Amino acid sequence: MPAQDMMNFDLSLYLVLDPYLCRRYSMAKTTVAAIKGGASVVQLRDKTVGTAGLVDTGRALKTAMAGSGVPLIVNNDLEAALALNADGLHVGQGDMDAYEARQRLGASKILGLSVEDEAAVRAVDPAVVDYVGVGPVFATSTKPDHKSPIGLDGLARLVSMSPVPTVAIGGLKAAHISALKAGGAAGMAVVSAVCGQLDPQEATQRLVQAWASAPGN
Template sequence: MTFDLSLYLVLDPDLCRDHSMIETTLAAIRGGASMVQLRDKNARTEDMIRTGRALMAAMAGSNVPLIVNDNIDVALAINAHGLHVGQDDMPADMARQKLGTGKILGLSVETEAAMRAVDPAIVDYVGVGPVFATATKPGHKPAIGLDGLKHLVGLSPLPSVAIGGLKAEHASAVSAAGAQGMAVVSAICGQPDPEAATRRLASEIWAA
């Protein structure tokens, strides 16, 4: 399945309190988001399935893929377009086995060793970071900075999306580092006008 990493929205249920995850997603798609990830580390599987089904229905026809973070059961239950796993989640080869071909599989990469271990026959893209420290992912690995991003992206055998504390003003630096796009959470989720926030991000990314 083809996909565009340029503006990758990662949903956060706490930040999406004022505008629901569905409202936020639809506003972001109108504003130019190219991929959406359902991430809720604290939700029960059945609740995530309910949210995921509602998102799949709301996003139908938008050509924007919905990726599920970490939970293969949810991804399969809602027939999501893909799954994203971290280094401490289910191993990528096992995830691919369960997911099947034709679905998108993303993998978080924080270190050179992890990047060198990436298998392009299994994984479709890598999420590289965290570029900066971020409150939206407690207990994340140490921030790698823009230099670290450039280094890891240079080693990547796959398209890469930068993540971690990124805002519109970082778009040109992320592009200069060689990443195909940037993943954001609080730059869209929890903004007073998620559509306008996404539009601003998208224009900075296109300009870059």
Template sequence: MKRFDLSLYLVLDRDLCGSLGMVETARLAVSGGVTMVQLRDKLATTEEMIATGRALKSALAGSGVPLIINDDVEAAVALAADGIHVGQDDLAAATVRQRVGPEMIVGLSVETEELARRVDPSTIDYVGIGPVFATATKPDHKEPIGFDGLARIVAVAPVPAVAIGGVKGAHAGPVFAAGAKGLAVVSAVCGQPDPMAAARSIAEEIERVRR
């Protein structure tokens, strides 16, 4: 049985993390309450992804927080990462599952109800739904869906969902009200002066909303 907690899902961004770096940002953020970490670096080579992934695995060791690799199946397999996340334009989800085996967590980005309905729960473990809002961290994103769109897509998705795209701690209420299991954050933690405090603030808001 795969166990993972989508409630506060950190997607790392090399540029936003700046001089602090992705590894130290992740370490501090996990101390503040982040429950999953995704390494996303579209400009990195597979070798660079593996090197950063190894450093992240070391930083997260003992925390119980899964490390998810974005898009790069080869890196995910080489690292024996906890999971892989792919988009609609990446390798087909069924192929990804075949490559990574049955134990790895597989996440998939979905932007519409139709895509959510097509999700095969024997292949995909969770979906990332969005963008909820426009976001500068992914300039090529699809049209923002808002909270109403989020709720509609969550309703037809056969697996747990995490909301992504400009979401911050203040959005925890409507995100959970829409049926999502968590928030995927980028700039709300990456690039903040104190990633631990930023993560803790969001985690506390999530806890308040869930109560």
């Protein structure tokens, strides 16, 4: 794994922002509330705007997150991640090549990669990628173009093969936490379970507490 300042980042409650679901409070206010509730990573994902729009939103997020110690990851836009000096980048299988992304990001940044099947997990190079997002575990409306759900058994199988820490993603709720931890996941990525909730801080806190109290890794 690359040497970096944020090497010990915590994947347990990985918040993926959604501009539509966050419209009640804005992405920045949702992020502040989620961090107060215990979110350990925040990913900026907005496919409705270009790089300039992501940078504008990212600047507001960086201001809101200042001093929290929570890393800001940009989804699938290397130029925005570089312009923001974000803590990291997350790419999918059909996005930028992980090796190219690492070369341009440098060793000090976090690089995540989505994996959906055994071939993708086998191809993960732990000298390049810091963590993988495994899923979708269940179908989710927040990413309608996702691959077929792999289920909890599929998650456990891919987690067991991964050479790097894993975060589960795809339609996850508090009720799934025990199974996710039993399957070896280092954390869960959530969208609608926090974004768009009437009280994002409370919603996050419930998930964090449930994760902490569940048996497992």
